[in-house]
Amino acid sequence: MEETLEKPVGNKKPKMTFESKGRTVYYQMQDRIFKYFALAATSLGLIVLVLLLYSVFENGFGRLDWDFITSLPSKRASKAGIYTAWTGTLWIMFLTTIIAFPIGVSAGIYLEEYSSRNRMANLIEINIANLAGVPSIIYGLLGLEVFARFLNLGASVLTGSLTLALLILPIIIVSTREAIKTVPYTLREASFALGASKWQTIWNQVLPASVPGIITGVILAISRAIGETAPLIVIGALTYVPFAPTSPMDEFTVMPIQIFNWVSRPQKAFAENAAAAIIVLLSITFVMNAIAVYLRHRSQKKVKW
């Protein structure tokens, strides 16, 4: 600090000179100005969010009706709908969940309950942190080479789901571990004392106690997956699909790709379609996030170990 306040000597109070008093007032002014500036900055963040939502609704709300949801894509903007897109998104959601959920939770259990602090566990931990930071488009390149080409699955729903499953695995593993960590050790000891084996303890005690946390993490991960566009474009998902997929091996499109396709066209009518599709996509995302937040909130309230 630059102020040179006089040092107190003995019991004598420091002399408050006119100058230092003026300076104090100056610093307090500065503090107050910063406070309002910071409040304005925080509000700016919120205002942008409102603007973003407003811009989408303003453009898209008029376009949103039952026909829009049940129509196939079309070259005529006014006739085009999102039927193939949302069925594709549902397929991807379903398959990605049944692939990533068991694997992610199992991996989380292993890392939290079984692996001692050895080198292997350390390596896996660093590796998961790194995977969480890999750009999603790189997962697309992995999916393109390994699933679409090497395993010959093509640009199918299955390829897309496998790719997105790998992408969200780190999120599920980390949240599973966090959820398991909150279960107190005494619970395990009580179970062991009654003669339960390790797995019986995990299955009957630890997992039931950590279900809300795990489900919260999985929902957030899935909501991330349905918003992903780039990896699915890279594996070859189509922008125009005339039929809804009926099996995991069918070609597909998803909501974000449909939106991307419409946004990329110059006509205003297509921008309106994109906005209407965004309203649907955002509704799904927000509902999932709200459920996750609610579950987390409830589990924090209910159980106090």
Next chain:
Amino acid sequence: MRKGEKIIEAFLFGCSALTLLTTAGIILVLSFETIGFFKDVSLIEFLTDTEWTPLFSNKRFGIMPLLAGTFLVTAISLVVAVPLGLVIAIYLSEYAPGWFREIVKPVLEILAAIPTVVYGFFALVYVTPWLQALFPDQVGGFNALSPGIVMGIMILPLISSLSEDALYAVPKSLKEASFAMGATKLQTVRQVLIPAAFSGISVSIVLALSRAIGETMIVAIAAGQQPRLTANPLVPIETATTYIVQVTMGDVPYDSLEYKTIFAVGMTLFIITLVLNNISFWLKKRYTQAYR
């Protein structure tokens, strides 16, 4: 019984080892195709040539224009997000009343949950026309500025939330000592809290930087597809991620040189983000050691 337990443990281990396989897969796939690419193009040309035209008849393979585009957009996003994010973090952790913080924090985090294609729409349909109205005749329909600003909003919650955690982790005693000396909140923030939380704040910035570099859809929609070595934020450019999208949306045959270019570009992206992520881990480790 015993055997069953062993089988379960082996299965669980297999699931966690799958993450190692994923990393190995990424590295193998990228390396395999990248090596194929460098059989036809020299590393020196890749790193030093100033033009990127693999899809034209006169093929040039300099990664610099793509990286320049990527870094230009990233820099703009950081210019928006770092000051704003820091001020928000300071406000929420030091000034705001509890109820305000409880409401604003989750609302800001909604920004992080919005799919990036929505941000792309916002950049192209709203922000670009605003910029064009602001600087008539200077702003292209595609440019780096608009997606840069919008990307800044996307990474804002990352910076504000992680920086707030870092400020919060500074021991209360340090803060109280500063107040006892007669310092105002702002003086305490500037001279005690920020220096003490510095590595935590840098972690948030490095992570945001890494996220911005790998971001695809905002730039694919609003920045254009013209690889160009420029620092001008008003003209169309192309980022590394957009190039990969551009090629995979077209009809490029497998095993052609054009096909291999996306892996060489992907490898470059992977290395850059890997280095940045590990810098952030290192910083994080350092700051958790400092105050425990």
